Amino acid sequence: MKITILSLTGIAPDFSTAKQLADANADILLNGEAILLSWYDRNRDFESPSHVNECHNTNCETPGYIEYANNRGGTLQVDIDKGRFVFCYRPLGEFS
Secondary structure, eight states: OEEEEEOOSSOOOOHHHHHHHHHHHHHHHTTSOEEEEEEEETTTTEEESTTTTOOSSSOOOSOHHHHHHHTTTOOEEEEETTTTEEEEEEEOGGGO
């Protein structure tokens, strides 16, 4: 999965603002509309889909929200402020 890193200096976006930034970047980088597969909000320790970070063994090297996106055709990860927010996308393509 390609990773795009956005560093926002002097700005502390809330989830909604961060998602808007990530969505806009995904649409540009994936040449059209993208579909959001999963996300993580470190400040609130929220993720979607819920409970994907629950490990079934003692060592989970890849966060569940990234693994979830990888298994569903995710091609782009937008990381905002060193993991503060992470959004995973795939091109809308076959869904349109």
